[in-house]
Amino acid sequence: MDFPHVLAIPTRWMDNDVYGHVNNVQYYAYFDTVINEYLIAAGGLDIHAGEAIGVCAESHCTYHAPLAFxxxxxxxxxxxxxxxxxxxYELALHDGxxxxxxxxxxxxxxxVDRVTRRPVAIPDGIRAALERLAGD
Structure with a gap:
């Protein structure tokens, strides 16, 4: 996998749907999890009190193969x-x-600013962490 950050996320029984595979909405939860885990751990994102927060403006997922618990x-x-x-961000989900x-x-x-919800510059610590994930 040619990605500078990889997070192992165990599937849960409740992730499966009645068709026996992980429901499509969970894929977006996995995307959100790997992104925010990285921002918190590597960039110092303060999800509770930071002045700037990241909000999702757009997302997309292409399904290639099923995942299952x-x-x-x-x-x-x-x-x-x-x-x-x-x-x-670009993301890839691999089965094991x-x-x-x-x-x-x-x-x-x-x-954006937590209070006004107006766009702000990406905070320095987060920007530095994001630069480490950027290709040349």
Whole structure:
């Protein structure tokens, strides 16, 4: 997997739907989990009291193969575009160590003031963490 950050996310029994595979909405939860885990751990994002927060402006997922409980999803994360107040992530979800992804997608965060919800510059610590995920 050619992603600078990978997070192992165990599936849960409740992730499966009546068709016996992980429901499509969970894929977006996996995207959100790997992004925010990275922002908190590597960028110092304060989800409770920080002045700037990232809100989802756009997201997309392409499904290639089903996932099903029990497995561990290896969620890959990288940055494809970094602007003053927004970032575009590329993501891939792998079923364990499978070579081909079960899903790929992208997700756009716009950083806004927590109170006014107006766009603000990405905070320095978060920007530095995002730069480490960006390709050359």
């Amino acid at each position: 029990p497995t561990t999803v290896n969620a890959g994360l990288r940055v494809s575009k970094l602007s003053r107040s927004s970032v575009t 160590d499978a070579a081909e992804p079960a899903a790929t997608g992208w997700f756009v965060h716009v950083f």
